Amino acid sequence: MILRQASVPFRKIQPALEYAVKHLDQDLSLEKLAGQTGLSSFHLHRIFTSITGETPKQITLRLRLERAAVMLVSGEDSILDVALACGFQSHEVFSRAFRQRFEMTPTSYRKRGIAKSKVENHAALVKQVGPCVGLFHANVNASPKENRMTYSIAKKQIAPQPVLVVRRRIKPDEIAKVLGDMFGQVFMYAQQSGAALAGRPFARYLDWGPGLFTLEAGLPVAASHPGEGDVKSDVLPGGFAAVTTHMGPYDQLVSAHAAIQQWIEAEGLTAKGAPWESYITDPADHPDPKDWKTEVFWPLAG
Numbered sequence: 001m002i003l004r005q006a007s008v009p010f011r012k013i014q015p016a017l018e019y020a021v022k023h024l025d026q027d028l029s030l031e032k033l034a035g036q037t038g039l040s041s042f043h044l045h046r047i048f049t050s051i052t053g054e055t056p057k058q059i060t061l062r063l064r065l066e067r068a069a070v071m072l073v074s075g076e077d078s079i080l081d082v083a084l085a086c087g088f089q090s091h092e093v094f095s096r097a098f099r100q101r102f103e104m105t106p107t108s109y110r111k112r113g114i115a116k117s118k119v120e121n122h123a124a125l126v127k128q129v130g131p132c133v134g135l136f137h138a139n140v141n142a143s144p145k146e147n148r149m150t151y152s153i154a155k156k157q158i159a160p161q162p163v164l165v166v167r168r169r170i171k172p173d174e175i176a177k178v179l180g181d182m183f184g185q186v187f188m189y190a191q192q193s194g195a196a197l198a199g200r201p202f203a204r205y206l207d208w209g210p211g212l213f214t215l216e217a218g219l220p221v222a223a224s225h226p227g228e229g230d231v232k233s234d235v236l237p238g239g240f241a242a243v244t245t246h247m248g249p250y251d252q253l254v255s256a257h258a259a260i261q262q263w264i265e266a267e268g269l270t271a272k273g274a275p276w277e278s279y280i281t282d283p284a285d286h287p288d289p290k291d292w293k294t295e296v297f298w299p300l301a302g
Contacts, residue, residue, distance in 0.1 A: 074184030165218030
């Protein structure tokens with residue numbers, strides 16, 4: 001959503017936006033939204049469209065479909081239940097709108113959705129090699145798929161990045177169950193609170209202990225946001241980092257981490273803090289794993 005005018009006009013429509021985000025399963029007619037602002041329906045429609053570039057109907061439909069997309073990949077509710085929870089009156093109306101927005105059916109999106117795909121593939125990675133090399137120690141008995149990719153690694157200076165995250169202390173075999181839910185929690189909070197998302201999902205493994213590890217998953221935001229409940233405000237550290245790009249399935253990401261580790265040692269540098277992975281490519285748009293793109297960041301001392 002692009003704001004095209006000053007903040008004072010925006011404050012006039014903010015109550016309507018806040019109401020829409022919190023009541024996506026209820027009546028969001030123009031009259032109902034206007035009633036939240038004290039403006040006439042005509043006046044609200046005019047300034048709302050001028051400020052956001054979308055009509056109230058367009059933006060409420062988009063918010064409903066985005067919530068539905070999160071629910072599809074982070075939960076197990078039926079398509080009809082998802083449709084009703086997001087304010088659609090029937091399975092048919094929901095499916096038609098969803099296909100127009102995402103160019104696939106809700107069922108196909110659930111099968112190929114970003115969160116589900118990433119959860120399943122990260123689960124496979126954990127089972128094969130233990131948690132990512134450098135974040136934890138590789139499982140020497142694992143047998144990951146062969147990866148002949150040559151990595152180009154560079155030392156880059158990056159700016160601190162505000163993020164919203166959910167952290168969990170979990171067992172390795174629970175990752176497939178919780179990661180999608182974690183992304184979903186952050187996305188839903190961002191939608192409800194008006195936090196502007198500013199990048200792709202990422203995951204960071206903060207520490208590893210006997211049988212447990214601390215997993216952090218979330219989304220970058222344009223500016224620091226307070227968070228609420230399980231959703232916390234944090235910052236990915238700025239400074240120098242070793243950075244590379246991995247192309248291919250997630251179960252081969254261990255090779256990218258290993259390559260960075262070797263490069264850091266060869267360059268006489270020292271790693272500092274927890275590395276993270278940023279998932280650039282949406283598997284829903286690129287179903288072939290060979291096309292999946294992931295950026296890997298290792299913070300450096302000094």
